[in-house]
Amino acid sequence: MRWTLKPKPNNEIVENLVKSLGVERTVASLLVQRGIETFEQARKFFRPSLKDLHDPFLMKDMEKAVARIEKALDNEENILVFGDYDVDGTTSVALMSSFLKSFSPYVATYIPDRYEEGYGVSYQGIDFAADNDISLIIALDCGIKAVEKVAYAKEKGIDFIICDHHRPGGEIPSAVAVLDPKRDDCEYPYKELCGCGVGFKLIQALAAGKGLKTENLLPYLDLVATAIGADIVPITGENRILAYHGLHVINVAPRAGFKAVLKQLKKETISITDVVFILAPRINAAGRMKHGQHAVNLLTEEDEDTAVQFAAEIENFNSDRRDTDKSITAEALAQIEDLKEQERHTTVVYQENWHKGVIGIVASRLTETYYRPTLVFTKSGEKLAASARSVKGFDVYDALEACKEHIEQFGGHKYAAGLTLLASEYENFKLKFEEVVSETIDKNLLTPEISIDAEIDLKEITPKFYRILKQFAPFGPGNMSPVFMTRNLRDTGYGKCVGADESHLKCQLKQEGESPVFNVIGFGLGKKLDIIARNKVFKAAYAIDENHYNGNVSLQLRLKDISE
Incomplete structure (x- = not known):
């Protein structure tokens, strides 16, 4: 150390x-x-005071987003709330759908299947919207790179509003509104919101138009705090205010789903650490082992008895996740020992049968063990999919950007990312990734600090x-x-x-x-x-x-x- x-x-x-x-x-x-x-x-x-939150209309395209949603509510249009299958995505969908349902019954939710559809906005989701006469999709925690998919939706007469916090690519999708503080042309003062945080800014703006105060939105902050903890975003500025009040809601007046999970675990009060290590893994387990919609069901359920049943179901998913993660981690560690991978600047492992739902956790465990930028690959249909994790101080997203000639698709953050590539490119990518990291990393970063x-x-x-x-x-x-x-x-x-x-x-x-x-x-x-x-x-x-x-x-x- x-x-x-x-x-x-x-x-x-x-x-x-x-x-x-x-x-x-x-x-x-x-x-x-x-x-x-x-x-x-x-x-x-x-x-921390809610009065210190920034005006949501400082975010680029916020007026456009609010105007389009108000039009959809006035005209009784069918709205689809679409989100990623992880904690940030499922809490975002729970937040936005439950808020909109207080004004309209014409709101549906959609979480893509991790295995059939993969990460982000999917063609299947757009087809589902078209088949069900849905004219507006609100995408949360994803969509900033979905240029072709947003264009495909437009051909089918479906409008898009994107609420994302990932780094944009070279082109912004031609959606009605693209809310993302990381856009170069967005002057929003706080850049570190998670996806659910961006979703909260949108409902804050919608609430203002309906004469509601930010204090009226307190019951939604348990979802935002959970996403902030799970997504490991900085707990500074607005995130600190939202997390502080959200934790208070979880501890004083939790929604039925959280109450059921905490009762099952015999936890009375929880900290942000408990959110990261107790709540988040359980919500994540649904999307990892079965389907993210189970998490949305838990988070939006109002009947306490039904919530208890959902929580028991989620607990089973989490138990399966733990067993799977343990066995794959052991196999990955053995593979590294065989390859003497720890002598390199990176750790890259692959096994075609590894469960796609847990490779991100395994990547985190390998990073803890060998303290190298790490990629864990598995087979996903005709391609290979990987989760990337990094060490403190090294931007793995930038490293992947430097290897993009070998990658089909990638996205993420400084310390965590995901990618897909053709099996034929695996060895080329592995060599390039090692080369890029070895040339750019400060060697001190390879020792835990x-x-x-x-x-x-x-x-x-x-x-x-x-x-x-x-x-x-x-x-x-x-x-x-x-x-x-x-x-x-x-x-x-x-x-x-x-x-x-x-x-x-x-x-x-x-x-x-x-x-x-x-x-x-x-x-x-x-x-x-x-x-x-x-x-x-x-x-x-x-x-x-x-x-x-x-x-x-x-x-x-x-x-x-x-x-x-």
Whole structure:
């Protein structure tokens, strides 16, 4: 692991915050690192307000989108809400369809089949619309590159509105409206919305035209918060406001589907981390193992008993997904060992029978293990399909762009993308991808980094300090949970390996001099027991959290790494 201590922020700004907020110096430094330099900025950070959301009409084509939807509602046109099969797509469809259904019964939903239709807007979906006298399709979390498909729909007399957040290609589809903050010609102030976030801006604009306030849209924010967490977009600016209020909705007044899932898991309150690791995988499992429409059904169901049935169904999909993901990961790791792939700058594996629904998860696991830009391929009809994942700091989308002569189709983000190519191009692509990455990647990025916010003494960790840290949540890219470093530590003699395979490290730490004693857990760090043995002095990088045991709550340190 590569330990990187963030530069100390401007001393004068930190001192001003200490005085104006009445907080400790470390807290003020953490705020300045996050771009918060004034009392007013701190107020907005700690108390995110819906009033600070941007005017949705600042987004290019918003007026056109609203006008076309209002026309469709007035004329009782049939509207199809179309979205991708992942969490961002299914929450977007649930959001838009349930909002529109409060004004019109003529609203249908469509999620493409991952295996029959693939990612994004599909010809089958357009044909479905044509066969059912649908004259308007609203595409969410997809469509920004669907130039030919939008033209095909136009030939059939079907209009398109696109709400996307992926990077556009060279040509923007000729839809009635294309809402995407990443368009070069869009001056919307916040560029990092997820697909569901763009959908929310559209219903915010529609609501304004109907005399509704943004506060009236609060019940939809549980969907937006779930998409923000699942899509790993930065939790800054508008995303932070939407995630903050959405999490509150999930915890205080969840929709029937979420309530059923959380009840099944015996979870009462959840954080954004729980959204990422508990809610999102279950919603995703529907599209991975069966069909994304099952997720939309769960998220839009209002009857609690029916929602319980849907949640049980989703849980079964997730169980199947876990088993499949585990076996494919084992096969992929074995393949890498055989090829000694870890000596390269990339990891690229292929097996024609691997389940297309889980290759993205497998790619993430391989990236965690070997820390290389990674592609996992499987057969998809006559072609090969892959999921790509990257390491922190490296743009895999740009790398794929440099290999596009070998690719049929691709799309995605800096850290996650998908592509298809002809089987005959696989070896050529693999060589080109390795060449591009090896020539462009900073070699330091191939070693996992622990980014440390501040060096502190253990005596600074008090209940008050932790209470303030908790208010930094929700955490995520752009606002990660703070990581601290402390030197001159010793184990009090209780250090041991724990867990079924003894892979975790458990100990009690104190710092030399006057110091409180803290319980410590280090997941996956059991092999480093020797560093703390025999009363040796060491340093630790860690996060602070709460340990709940037998009704007691105490502060504990969660190790990221230890070193002599």
